[in-house]
Amino acid sequence: xxxxxxxxxxxxxxxxxxxxxxxxxxxxxxxxxxxxxxxxxxxxxxxxxxxxxxxxxxxxxxxxxxxxxxxxxxxxxxxxxxxxxxxxxxxxxxxxxxxxxxxx
Numbered sequence: 001x002x003x004x005x006x007x008x009x010x011x012x013x014x015x016x017x018x019x020x021x022x023x024x025x026x027x028x029x030x031x032x033x034x035x036x037x038x039x040x041x042x043x044x045x046x047x048x049x050x051x052x053x054x055x056x057x058x059x060x061x062x063x064x065x066x067x068x069x070x071x072x073x074x075x076x077x078x079x080x081x082x083x084x085x086x087x088x089x090x091x092x093x094x095x096x097x098x099x100x101x102x103x104x
Contacts, residue, residue: 037084038083038084038085039085041083041084042083042084042085042087042089042099043098045083045084046083046089046098049076049081049091049096050095050096052070052075053075053094053095053096056069056070056073057094059073063094064094066091067081067091070091085099087099
């Protein structure tokens, strides 16, 4: 039995320590990337909605009075105007206002 090869307890603990450190380093980076993805997704959604508002204006020579005008004319399909991070988006006087912009 003295010639059996295998890992010692110390070797196993060193490997577990290295794996634990790697996990502790990667988890915060992954959560930071999810925040960036939500922010970029929200910005893209706001730009898409602003494009639909402008298309409505071109076709009707006025900005929509409300979101229901855009829905009724099939410019947007749903009235749940929320970003991927669940923040609300509003359309005020022809301008789409979300968490990243307050309007000009």
